[in-house]
Amino acid sequence: MAIDTTQxxxxxxxxxxxxxxxNPPSKPQTWRRSDWLRPNALWALVGGxxxxxxxxxxxxxxxxxxTQVQDTGQNDVAIVLGLSLGVAGFMAGxxxxxxxxxxxxxxxxxxxxxxxxxxxxxxxxxxxxxxxMQYAVGVLLFLFTGGLLAMLIRTELLxxxxxxxxxxxxxxxxxxxxxxxxxxxxxxxxxxxxNWLIPLMIGSRRMxxxxxxxxxxxxxxxxxxxxxxxxxxxxxxxxWTGYAPLQTQAGGGMDSYLVGFAxxxxxxxxxxxxxxxxxxxxxxxxxxxxxxxxxxxxxxATTALLxxxxxxxxxxxxxxxxxxxxxxxxxxxxxxxxxxxxxxxFWFFGHPEVYIMALPGFGIVMEIMPVFTRKPLFAYKVxxxxxxxxxxxxxFVWQHHLFQSGINPDMRPLFMLTTELISIPTGFLFLVTLGxxxxxxxxxxxxxxxxxxxxxxxxxxxxxxxxxxxxxVNVTVHGSFFVLAHFHxxxxxGLIFALFGGFYFWFPKITGKTMNRRLSKxxxxxxxxFFNCTFFPLFLVGLLGQPRRVFEYATxxxxxxxxxxxxxxxxxxxxxxxxxxxVWSIYLTPHEAPPNPWNSLGxxxxxxxxxxxxxxxxxxxxLNDPYHYGEPDAAPVADLGMAMxxxxxxxxxxxxxxxxxxxxxxxxxxxxx
Amino acid sequence: MTDPGAAxxxxxxxxxxxxxxxxxWWRLIAIWVVLSAILDPLFYFLAGPHIPPGTMxxxxxxxxxxxxxxxxxxLPVLLAVWIYLIYAFxxxxxxxxxxxxxxxxxxxxxxxxxxxWILVTTVVVLFLAGFGTYELVQPGGAGGGEGSSPIWxxxxxxxxxxxxxxxxxxxxxxxxxxxxxxxxxxxxxxxTTIQFNVTSLDVIHSFWAYQLGVKADANPxxxxxxxxxxxxxxxxxxxxxxxxxxWHGAMYNNGAVVTPQQFETWAKAxxxxxxxxxxxxxxxxxxYTPDANGADGGYYPDNVDPYSNVEQYGAPxxxxxx
Numbered sequence: 001m002a003i004d005t006t007q008x009x010x011x012x013x014x015x016x017x018x019x020x021x022x023n024p025p026s027k028p029q030t031w032r033r034s035d036w037l038r039p040n041a042l043w044a045l046v047g048g049x050x051x052x053x054x055x056x057x058x059x060x061x062x063x064x065x066x067t068q069v070q071d072t073g074q075n076d077v078a079i080v081l082g083l084s085l086g087v088a089g090f091m092a093g094x095x096x097x098x099x100x101x102x103x104x105x106x107x108x109x110x111x112x113x114x115x116x117x118x119x120x121x122x123x124x125x126x127x128x129x130x131x132x133m134q135y136a137v138g139v140l141l142f143l144f145t146g147g148l149l150a151m152l153i154r155t156e157l158l159x160x161x162x163x164x165x166x167x168x169x170x171x172x173x174x175x176x177x178x179x180x181x182x183x184x185x186x187x188x189x190x191x192x193x194x195n196w197l198i199p200l201m202i203g204s205r206r207m208x209x210x211x212x213x214x215x216x217x218x219x220x221x222x223x224x225x226x227x228x229x230x231x232x233x234x235x236x237x238x239x240w241t242g243y244a245p246l247q248t249q250a251g252g253g254m255d256s257y258l259v260g261f262a263x264x265x266x267x268x269x270x271x272x273x274x275x276x277x278x279x280x281x282x283x284x285x286x287x288x289x290x291x292x293x294x295x296x297x298x299x300x301a302t303t304a305l306l307x308x309x310x311x312x313x314x315x316x317x318x319x320x321x322x323x324x325x326x327x328x329x330x331x332x333x334x335x336x337x338x339x340x341x342x343x344x345x346f347w348f349f350g351h352p353e354v355y356i357m358a359l360p361g362f363g364i365v366m367e368i369m370p371v372f373t374r375k376p377l378f379a380y381k382v383x384x385x386x387x388x389x390x391x392x393x394x395x396f397v398w399q400h401h402l403f404q405s406g407i408n409p410d411m412r413p414l415f416m417l418t419t420e421l422i423s424i425p426t427g428f429l430f431l432v433t434l435g436x437x438x439x440x441x442x443x444x445x446x447x448x449x450x451x452x453x454x455x456x457x458x459x460x461x462x463x464x465x466x467x468x469x470x471x472x473v474n475v476t477v478h479g480s481f482f483v484l485a486h487f488h489x490x491x492x493x494g495l496i497f498a499l500f501g502g503f504y505f506w507f508p509k510i511t512g513k514t515m516n517r518r519l520s521k522x523x524x525x526x527x528x529x530f531f532n533c534t535f536f537p538l539f540l541v542g543l544l545g546q547p548r549r550v551f552e553y554a555t556x557x558x559x560x561x562x563x564x565x566x567x568x569x570x571x572x573x574x575x576x577x578x579x580x581x582x583v584w585s586i587y588l589t590p591h592e593a594p595p596n597p598w599n600s601l602g603x604x605x606x607x608x609x610x611x612x613x614x615x616x617x618x619x620x621x622x623l624n625d626p627y628h629y630g631e632p633d634a635a636p637v638a639d640l641g642m643a644m645x646x647x648x649x650x651x652x653x654x655x656x657x658x659x660x661x662x663x664x665x666x667x668x669x670x671x672x673x
Numbered sequence: 674m675t676d677p678g679a680a681x682x683x684x685x686x687x688x689x690x691x692x693x694x695x696x697x698w699w700r701l702i703a704i705w706v707v708l709s710a711i712l713d714p715l716f717y718f719l720a721g722p723h724i725p726p727g728t729m730x731x732x733x734x735x736x737x738x739x740x741x742x743x744x745x746x747x748l749p750v751l752l753a754v755w756i757y758l759i760y761a762f763x764x765x766x767x768x769x770x771x772x773x774x775x776x777x778x779x780x781x782x783x784x785x786x787x788x789x790w791i792l793v794t795t796v797v798v799l800f801l802a803g804f805g806t807y808e809l810v811q812p813g814g815a816g817g818g819e820g821s822s823p824i825w826x827x828x829x830x831x832x833x834x835x836x837x838x839x840x841x842x843x844x845x846x847x848x849x850x851x852x853x854x855x856x857x858x859x860x861x862x863x864x865t866t867i868q869f870n871v872t873s874l875d876v877i878h879s880f881w882a883y884q885l886g887v888k889a890d891a892n893p894x895x896x897x898x899x900x901x902x903x904x905x906x907x908x909x910x911x912x913x914x915x916x917x918x919x920w921h922g923a924m925y926n927n928g929a930v931v932t933p934q935q936f937e938t939w940a941k942a943x944x945x946x947x948x949x950x951x952x953x954x955x956x957x958x959x960x961y962t963p964d965a966n967g968a969d970g971g972y973y974p975d976n977v978d979p980y981s982n983v984e985q986y987g988a989p990x991x992x993x994x995x
Contacts, residue, residue: 167919239916245893246876246918333894334962339877340892374767375774379782404879405890406871406897409820413806420798420805424791430754431790435783437761439697440774444766452758459754463747470805472739472815475888476726479879479914543725545883547914550922554910630776 039095051089056082126210132196142184149177172235189360200604203284208277223264230256244331262317272306286622298363309352316345361498378435386428450501457493482542508593533567732816733886818889829866839878839891842920859928862936884909
């Protein structure tokens with residue numbers, strides 16, 4: 001069962017108990033630099049630029065002259081080496097290599113106490129709460145970059161024939177939008193909320209691998225820079241799917257795509273391993289599988305996909321890189337390769353990827369719903385089993401993306417069956433949430449509104465998915481705007497709605513401040529209405545014959561396209577309501593949030609705000625699941641320690657004074673370094 | 674579909690009791706049945722006949738029928754959830770001040786509802802998979818790309834083969850039974866089963882003859898076959914449905930279904946008109962390898978190695994001149 005996390009390390013931790021930060025005399029001599037000289041995001045950027053220049057120079061030295069992309073003067077070897085060494089330089093600059101290198105060389109790093117300042121957000125840190133916040137900002141950066149590109153796409157599609165962009169620019173924007181959004185969505189919940197909440201939810205003081213956690217975030221940011229660099233090299237013409245042989249034919253921006261996806265993939269794998277290990281091994285005593293919050297189940301199912309599907313993407317990216325630089329022929333038909341190989345590898349990753357995005361959204365909705373209905377979660381075990389079932393089945397459906405491609409055409413009934421089967425465990429989301437609403441006492445606070453919005457959107461997304469899985473109907477809708485509308489309904493309507501629900505729900509815990517209620521509701525309603533106005537017309541547009549990624553379309557579709565475009569601008573503006581609300585509520589007119597504003601039973605709400613660096617003074621003993629609403633005789637969710645148990649009724653602990661020392665535990669060491 | 678969520682026989686301090694329970698159930702089911710019974714036929718008979726891709730071919734009609742069947746099944750599912758949500762919002766909102774929710778085993782699950790839900794969804798899903806498979810196999814592949822050796826073929830004895838060649842950024846069409854001429858016009862006769870042999874010279878394209886209900890990816894070095902039997906005269910649009918580079922958005926042309934006599938006249942005249950061009954073309958083959966020298970845009974039939982004049986062992990021999 002859960003490992004006793006109080007048994008951590010056996011070295012002294014300087015800086016505790018008011019002791020001067022320094023080195024115990026018995027330890028090897030170490031030195032401290034000024035804060036600016038210690039690794040931080042600035043040095044990461046410097047390292048990235050230096051690494052890129054070295055790599056680019058090296059590539060030109062070893063491969064100049066025979067791998068120039070025709071007529072562009074771009075040398076693929078130089079670009080790939082530049083980007084790869086740039087990522088390495090970025091990671092070195094942020095300090096990812098310091099610990100392993102020091103260990104190899106036999107030095108002991110002086111552990112730094114947690115910085116209380118904003119500077120910690122620009123460093124490699126082993127506090128899962130800081131990494132969670134870093135991820136939140138990083139994910140929003142991805143989201144807004146991709147969102148701005150979406151505005152450009154909708155601008156081009158205002159008119160069927162007159163153009164804002166040249167076709168090359170347009171296709172670069174489309175590819176960049178898709179890729180950035182996919183990269184963002186794969187970490188959207190797992191990154192910020194997964195890292196921030198999971199240790200608190202399972203009663204742990206830390207993640208299983210804190211340095212790996214920080215690494216996964218910073219390499220995520222390195223991936224952001226790499227994929228943005230594609231624009232600098234002229235973009236890539238393949239969209240986010242990167243199909244060969246167009247991939248092999250494309251210019252230097254394609255290298256950014258391939259390296260970028262490989263880099264992001266490494267981050268996804270590491271984040272997945274880390275969360276899986278944490279959930280399996282770091283649960284507090286008494287946190288049995290049947291008491292695990294459903295959000296943790298969702299993350300656990302997601303980690304299975306992150307760790308098992310993503311390696312395929314990394315490998316496919318490497319093959320593509322070799323095809324473009326080392327003249328291999330994995331995807332080149334004339335030389336014994338196959339363009340089907342890329343499609344197979346890509347979608348073998350790509351479909352589980354869809355559920356990497358969807359499952360955490362399910363988790364948030366099911367986690368939040370009991371709080372606002374004041375009822376236990378309905379059919380908890382079905383929910384957990386359903387998400388594991390989705391994770392398992394998602395490995396057996398990938399060829400439904402290739403129904404008309406001519407690949408394995410006789411297997412189409414099988415993939416039609418598996419695809420439709422996956423709607424059974426996916427449908428459990430509705431069984432669970434609708435069951436939870438039965439005879440409830442529903443409070444329509446903003447997080448709940450976002451969850452209900454998610455249910456509405458995801459239902460449409462899911463039902464249209466059944467249309468897509470039917471091969472005869474697929475003949476018409478495959479590759480059209482119908483597909484586009486479908487997956488925007490599941491990912492944006494599902495995941496992003498759930499993500500904002502989660503943000504509104506947990507921000508009072510994370511930031512200690514209350515979000516403005518009226519602005520939050522305005523955000524929801526504009527977001528919900530304009531989301532539907534943007535994407536619902538696109539179902540019709542697709543059904544009426546408009547293929548994806550085109551810049552010209554039939555003139556009779558202009559009205560529908562214009563409705564979508566104008567709504568898209570309003571949807572973009574709705575995001576700014578969130579930004580304004582965030583800045584207004586957190587920085588300009590901060591109101592202290594009550595310790596448990598939603599009156600939730602979740603273990604994460606039983607910790608003080610702000611959560612101390614090591615989360616729990618005592619490792620809690622979990623006594624009950626966090627859903628015993630409407631059960632007055634139920635045991636409290638956890639025993640948080642002797643002092644607290646005496647001071648307050650368990651389950652309603654608000655705040656306590658933990659900031660300084662840790663007495664009474666017999667183990668004053670904080671968990672890690 | 675099912676209306677989920679009844680938490681079984683009420684227990685404890687619930688004031689509405691057993692009667693309230695069944696009350697909600699019957700109300701929900703009644704609203705659902707009435708609305709479904711009204712909206713489903715409305716859709717099927719009013720919107721159904723106009724659903725794309727129309728009825729120009731048998732496979733297009735099949736796709737339209739399929740879409741309508743799926744919609745008739747999907748609409749009650751959507752209605753069930755929407756009605757339930759609206760009902761819950763009205764009846765059980767906190768501001769209404771109803772009884773406090775009751776936790777406990779009854780609220781945490783209900784074996785009958787869980788099993789019922791799983792059974793109903795499973796039955797629907799299995800029906801859909803079976804129905805889709807039948808609709809795929811029975812009309813000969815439903816107009817989709819069936820690979821190079823299709824196992825589901827139309828019953829028609831006479832088949833007109835037309836080769837569709839995707840290339841950046843246009844489709845050209847070769848008519849092997851009319852001397853293998855190549856043209857950028859797609860003209861097909863009515864009341865005829867067409868066999869589209871779709872291939873590509875460069876990257877992946879997708880041949881989407883919208884009103885014909887045909888879509889098949891054009892892969893280089895690969896012959897992807899799709900069937901359709903025409904049954905209505907008219908023009909249709911062909912678009913590329915797979916991103917193929919910067920001019921993907923401009924890769925479209927119009928085609929026409931004409932009477933067999935008109936087609937015969939057109940094809941024979943075109944064959945004569947293009948005779949001198951046809952001689953310069955590579956002999957008709959199911960796939961072609963792009964010219965090794967690339968720049969001049971030439972291409973070779975696949976069974977000829979562009980680097981030598983020795984035919985590859987075991988490759989099919991070209992039909993026709995060249």
